[in-house]
Amino acid sequence: MSIFDALKESHERQRALSEQLLAAPTPEQKLSVYEALRMELHAHAAAEERNFYMPLMERDSGLDLSRHAIHEHHLMDEMMEDLDDMIKKDKIGVDEWDEVAGNLSHRVNHHVDEEENKFFPKAREILDDSEIKNLAKGYNEDFAEYQNNNVA
Ligand SMILES: [Fe+2]
Ligand SMILES: [Fe+2]
Incomplete structure (x- = not known):
């Protein structure tokens, strides 16, 4: 397996879950799909940054693309923080x-x-x-470790 195949496996799950998130009809279903997507995104970003972007960043030619991607990981983290805050206030499923x-x-x-x-x-x-x-190999190990350490 190549690092590209490993990353794509998670990308496919992310695509499926983000589509399900839009289609989920009830607050309960929105929450369960969202929690699965959040775990997938966090485990993937941690393992991807360590095992894909870090080695790329060591080369000048990989610097810009790595910065760009890691910035987007931050933007997604901020959106998830907003969603988590609203969940705490029992606002899941409101328009916002x-x-x-x-x-x-x-x-x-x-x-x-x-x-x-x-x-x-x-x-x-x-x-x-x-x-x-x-x-x-490193990516798959880090992904699994993140999931094991962050079970809901
Ligand atoms: Fe990715
Ligand atoms: Fe990414």
Whole structure:
């Protein structure tokens, strides 16, 4: 398995969950889909930053794309903080919550598309074959560890 295959597996789950988030009809279903998406995004971002963007950032040619992607991770974190705050105030499913959830869903799709279409081709030029393979192992381990340490 390559690091690209490993990242794409999570991207597919992110796409599916962000679509389900828009379609969920009740507050209970919105909450359960949102919690699954939040776990996926947090575990993925932590493992992706450590095992994909950090090695890319070590090279000058990988600096800009890594900064851009990590900035987008922050934007998604802020949207999730807003959603979490509203959940605490029992405002899940009000118009404002749905609007931020819609923005998050849109942002997730934009981000994974940009990574796959723009950043992966550049990363293939920067990383060598053994890194492409070895980074997948580190990514999968870090992803699983994050999930185990952050069970709801
Ligand atoms: Fe990302
Ligand atoms: Fe990603």
